[in-house]
Every structure is written in C-alpha cells, then in structure tokens.
Amino acid sequence: MDTTIEAIRTFNRFFTRHVGAMNARFLDTDANLAEARLLFEIARQEPVQASTLQADLGIDRGYLSRMTARFEDRGWVTRDHGEADARTRPIRLTEAGRTVFGQMDERQRSAVAHDLGRLGPVEQEDLVQALTRAQLLLDPDAPMSFTIRPPRVGEVSQVAARQSILYAESHGWGRALETVEAETTAAFLRQFNPDREGCWVADLAGVMAGAVFLTDEGGGVARLRLLHVEPFARRRGIGDALVRTCIDFAREKGYDRITLWTHTVLDAARRIYTRNGFECISTDVHHEFGEPVQGETWQLILNS
Known part of the structure; x- marks a missing residue:
C-alpha cells in the first residue's frame, strides 16, 4: 500500500x-x-x-x-x-x-x-486508454456508455492475460489456468471461422472492459468461452450484453444449442447465465488448477 x-x-x-x-x-x-x-x-x-x-x-x-x-x-x-x-x-x-x-x-x-x-499513434492510444482506465478505476460509477465490437489486433491475447491476472488474484488459479487460456485463444486465432465463430469486446470509452468468445463445436453446438468483465466496469450490464450477443449470433447462424463450462464459485457469471436462459446440466470436480474445484456444464437450447 x-x-x-x-x-x-x-x-x-x-x-x-x-x-x-x-x-x-x-x-x-x-x-x-x-x-x-x-x-x-x-x-x-x-x-x-x-x-x-x-x-x-x-x-x-x-x-x-x-x-x-x-x-x-x-x-x-x-x-x-x-x-x-x-x-x-x-x-x-x-x-x-x-x-x-x-x-x-x-x-x-x-x-x-x-x-x-x-508520440506515435500507438503511444497516443496507450496514453488515452491509460488515462481513461485511471478515471474508471478511481470512479467506477462514472457515467460512461459501452459498446460491443469485434476485437482489434492483439486484444484476443489480452483477454487471456487479463483473465489469468484476475483469477490469480480472486481464486489463486495460476500458471495452469494461464496455460489453458493461452492455448484457447491461440487455437481461436489459428482456426477462426468468421462464418460460425466470433469474439466480442465490450468497449467502455475506448478501454477494453470485457470480452467473450463463441466457437463451433460441431453438430449444431456452439460453445461460449472466456466471458469476463473488468472489475472497474461491473454493474453496468456488460456481462449480459456480451452473452446476449453470443446468443443472437448463434441463433442467426442456425445453431441448435450453446454450451459452456464454468465453476460453482463464480457466482456472478452463473447469475448472468441464469438470467439469459442457460441451465446447469452437470457438475464434476477437477484438479486442473491445482486445488480441487467443482466445474459445471451449462447449456441453452436454441432450436427445440
């Protein structure tokens, strides 16, 4: 301190x-x-x-x-x-x-x-984002509106980094989670199919305030992945907006259902999924992040 x-x-x-x-x-x-x-x-x-x-x-x-x-x-x-x-x-x-x-x-x-x-263009953007981020950190209730947009170059990798940092702080999930997240985002970039998949970023006054991914699992199933909202941007409806964007995209592309994997301890995320119609269909304990953690599989049926 x-x-x-x-x-x-x-x-x-x-x-x-x-x-x-x-x-x-x-x-x-x-x-x-x-x-x-x-x-x-x-x-x-x-x-x-x-x-x-x-x-x-x-x-x-x-x-x-x-x-x-x-x-x-x-x-x-x-x-x-x-x-x-x-x-x-x-x-x-x-x-x-x-x-x-x-x-x-x-x-x-x-x-x-x-x-x-x-300053060059990248340095100017760094400065603007740093100043805006500082304002949001010191005044998280500042009246700023957000938009949902596709990611810019470099932001997909930033999602893995930010989630790794946030979960290490909040739950002690360290290098093992970082490895999973880095592999997930690298595979998304390497195999990206824009007709069936997407990544969306919540933009709060020019700052990345959260993100989510939707990937094609085959057989009419899409997977919602790596949802997160920055602490300074919470209580603004960003998590719900990101999830709804995934749902709308999946419906438009003709998917039958969306599945996702989360953890019982992630109460805020589970509330978002519940509000948007997802249901938990199975639980299991795993040790991928070191200590035993209860994981959950959720799904949303799109085409009955």
Missing part, C-alpha cells in the same frame, strides 16, 4: 507541474487553474446556477462565490435578472468572458497537441 500511495503522489506532483497548476497565471492568462476550470463549466453549461457548479466541481460554496464575484468584477460573467437571491440567478458568460474562455481553450488544446505530437 505504501508503494502504491507514493506512486500516485509522485504522479500527482509531476502532473501539477506539467500542466502549470501552481501558476497564478494559468496558460499566461488572468486566471489560475481553478478559475479556468470554473470558466470552462460556465461556458459548457450556461445558463447555469451556482448550486449546479458547486455540485459538479465539488468545491466549497464560499470559494465558488468568491471566484464568481471576481469574474463579475472582470466583466466575464453576468447573472440573469428576476430572482431576489443572487445565488439562484443563472450565470452566463459575457462577450468578454467568451473571448477569455476562447483564448484559454485554444491555448490548452495547443499544449495538449504539443504533448501528443511527440
């Missing part, structure tokens, strides 16, 4: 220096960083009440009031007339305020573009 705390504090110190957060004149303007942030929210939401700004920015009401008063003194904002209490009157930018905001916005975009200009 101490190492992790220090790593985060080290990054915070780097980033506040990198963006000039300590400067009294942010981006060489007549505002500090807090004032620039407030001006951005007013420009984005105007007309907007002070209570909304306070809630969105999470700042003290008195501090917000003082900054807003400074904006009024500079002629950057005005309040709508009509309410006796100034705190309830919506705030708008003046023409002077829009000019100042436009300068700030352009300078900040230029500063970010300068940073990105030193």
